[in-house]
Every structure is written in C-alpha cells, then in structure tokens.
Amino acid sequence: MPNLKDLRVRIDSVRSTQKITSAMKMVAAAKLRRAQEQTEAARPYSERMDRMLGSLSEGLPTGAGGPELLAGNGKDDVHLLVVMTSDRGLCGGFNSSIVRGALQIIRRLLDDGKEVRVLCVGRKGRDILRRDFRSLILDTFEDVGRKNLSFADATMVGDRVLEMFEAGEFDVCTIIYNRFQSAMTQIVTPQQLIPFQASDEAGAGAAANDDSSETAEDDSQKAAYEFEPDEQEILEDLLPRNLSVQLFRALLENAASEQGARMTAMDNATRNAGEMIDDLTITYNRTRQAFITKELIEIISGAEAL
C-alpha cells in the first residue's frame, strides 16, 4: 500500500511543477504577442523591398551577367545552410522539427555529392546537429535577439553570409526556419537566399495587405523607371540589404514560432500536471480511507476479543 506521506510529497511536487509551467505559458503568451507585433511592424519594409527588387530585376538581363547575389555564381557545388533554432529548450517539438528538416536536406545534398556547410543560429540546433554533422558546422550565433530582436542582429548574420559568399566559400545559401502560422502550428520552411528567389509568401502577403487595385497599378508602371545612380549600382546596394531583410523576417517568424510552440507545450504540460494531481489526489484519499477502515477493523476486532 502506498505510503500516505509519499503521496502528499508527490502531489506537492506536481503542483509546484504545474505552477512553473503555467507561469511559463503566460510569459510565452506575452512574448508571443510582442513577437507578433514586431513581425507585423516589419512586414511593410520587406514588402516594399520585394516590390522595388521586382521593378529593378525586371529590367535586367536574366541568367548570367547579373549580380551574383541575384543570378548565382553559376555553380551549385557548395551549399550553405543557415539553421535557425532557439537558444532555450522547453518549447515542444520546435527545435527538433527544424533540425529534422535540416538533416533531411543535409542528407539529400550529401547524397547528391554536394558539399554542405552549416551556420547555426541558436544553441539548441547546434547541440543536436553536432551529434551527426559536427564537421559541417562552421559557426553558431548565440543569444540572437535575446532581449529584443533588432535589425542589427539580422545584419550581423547577413554580413557573415555575404563575407563568405564574396570569398567564394559557398555557391547556394538556404535558410531553414519555422514559419509562424498559429500558436499551435509552425511550418518548417527552407528558403533559398542566394541566388535570390522571390518568395511566394511575401508576394501573397503583399497582395493581401495592399489594396488589390494598388498592386494592379504597380504592374502597369513597372516598365519605365529612371535610376539614380544606375541600375547596377542600386542593385549592388539593394541585394545585400535584401539578404538582411529576408534574414530579419525569418528571425522574427522564428521568434514568434518559438514562443508559440512554447506556449502550446506549456499549456499541455499544465493540463497534464492537473490530470496527474487529480489522479494522485484520488489515490491519496482512497489510501487514507483504507487506512482508517483498517484501523477501525483492528479496534473493533480487538474489542470483540475481550
């Protein structure tokens, strides 16, 4: 028969765990709201950037000859993966699903005979990836946006990527992050940054946000832009900038996803703890009752024996 004191201790411990998880859930909910606001606020910039890039690249010759960031350097041998995870755990399947996605891509690329390099953003991804592909990991950015994610964080990562690209250390760059859909669902999304491919989501987002008539107007006007200084120079400025913008957006989405995943995970944990407390309480009450009954029987049978 379980010991009453043990049960009491157990119930207390589950209860305090529940308090912690429910507090974490509330913190995550608050942070999620902030992250979502930030994502919203950053959206106009990347939309306008996309639009401008669209108008610019339209006038350019396609394929080779354009800037390397846009057209690629003609090779497809060395791939750089930027894997975005969180620095902290306790957020459900958030990190493991990104890593699973990343591993899939890494294996596929390796099977195809490509060379793969990995840049990690966030400690957790590095920790897991290190088990299988230690030699591929170049570097890890930790504590990115620990307090508040700023554009400078994205530029930091972006500069590093650019530096490596200019040094010819890789040919194709892909980022993997969790796209935020809702607090319950995050979608692991690989997105190719170099050579640049206009992301469909961005276009869809822009269309949904802007007036549809406005976008239609844009299309008709795209052709006749003047450029100051000239097209090439603007592109050379704009493309590295765009890289950082894309990274920034991914970081923001990732941050929101992390908080969403944590909120859901902690909500589940709180609920599970509640169930566990109920079960334990029933066991505790039964056991206590059984003890009382047993003691009564002992007393009665003792009295009868006299």
Next chain:
Amino acid sequence: MADTVEFELVAPEELLFSEPVELVVVPGAEGDFGVLPGHSPLISTLRTGVIAVYENDSVNRRIFVSGGFAEVTPERCTVLADEAVALDAADRAAIEDRVKADREAVDKADEDNKENAAAALAVSEALLAALDTAGQA
C-alpha cells in the same frame, strides 16, 4: 489629378510614416530631389541626410535618414530607410550619448572593425548636426 503624393517611410523594424503630402524632398545619392504629384517613376539610393515634408509651402516635418532607397511613382513616394529618426521628436541627450559611444568605439576598434565603427560615427554625427540645423530653422 490629385494634389498630394502618398509618402511612405519605412524602416526595417516599422512603418514610420504613411500619409498624403504636398511635397517631399528626399536626399538622393546624386542630389536632393523633390517629389510632387505626378513625378516620373524613379528609383534612387539615398545618402545620409534629412527628408523634408512640406505642407502649405513650408517644411512641416524633418526626418533624418542614414541612407536607404527611394522608389517614386506618379502617385507615391516610398522610402526604405536604413535608419530613420524624426527630428521633432528626437532626444538630443540620447543622440549626444550615441555620438560619444560611437567615438569610443572608433578609438577601441581594431583594423577590421575600424571602417564600420567610423561609418557608425559618421551617421551619428550627421544626425546630431541635422538636429542642430533643424533646431535653428
């Protein structure tokens, strides 16, 4: 034709300004240019400088930008700023601190970072200067 042009100013982290204006003067890489309604389509890079928004033939607002891009169409002027500070709401003391911090960073920086630190200092000094001129105007 509408007598205003839709002016949008966006920084990476937020949309700062989006309203119809009569005239806006933007510091383009090859000289300031004014945007009135019906301006011909233009894409330009920006240098560090001040965007002036005009209303009733006088400057209504001044916004400092550290560089970026501008896209102009007959109906709209979109500025993608690297960094933007509205000068009428700027905190002088904070900017002075920033200049000081940047100056120290330049002194401390090693060879590799010197260029970046110097660029940051140039931006914050320009911001301070812009604030002073705006104050006098």
